[in-house]
Amino acid sequence: NAGVTQTPKFRILKIGQSMTLQCTQDMNHNYMYWYRQDPGMGLKLIYYSVGAGITDKGEVPNGYNVSRSTTEDFPLRLELAAPSQTSVYFCASSRQGHTEAFFGQGTRLTVV
């Protein structure tokens, strides 16, 4: 049982480039989330989804896009990467909304 799997683990992007962070879960959870973690700032919600085909903005959605075509997958798209998007990104899932969340291993992204 893999839980929540994120790829890649590390990535360096140049300013203006685009990329997709992949996230998949095998627990059949309806709820999935994308967070970013900056030093000393805790976790900020970027986007979340309550089920396949349904997504909504979180606290810091600007510069990101998501899709949820299946229950398992919830990719995060960065368009026109900026240095302010340098962060550690975590994908998470939960059976019910905002209850016990299972986190992936994280993606450390640097934009230079």
Place this chain on the structure above:
Amino acid sequence: GQQVMQIPQYQHVQEGEDFTTYCNSSTTLSNIQWYKQRPGGHPVFLIQLVKSGEVKKQKRLTFQFGEAKKNSSLHITATQTTDVGTYFCAGLRAEDYKLSFGAGTTVTVRA
């Protein structure tokens, strides 16, 4: 700004001692969750508190939810080196059902 405040930001503890970290919200919470993140790792769920005044224990960890459901605490007794990491609280705001994470308390242990 931070909706949920955690104090202290850093806690340096002598092995064997006790310590407490606090979580405070300006608004009433429906529930509060606690997570632990080891250095270089990902957050791992510890517990969820729902009821006013609720107290839950996990071995040496005691979690408490305030009577007004605006604050919470995590108390660790007889700290061990395995307790090293950052402890986050996450409060679910009753007014808009938004989950807000605190900035975390980073714990280091002196052997």
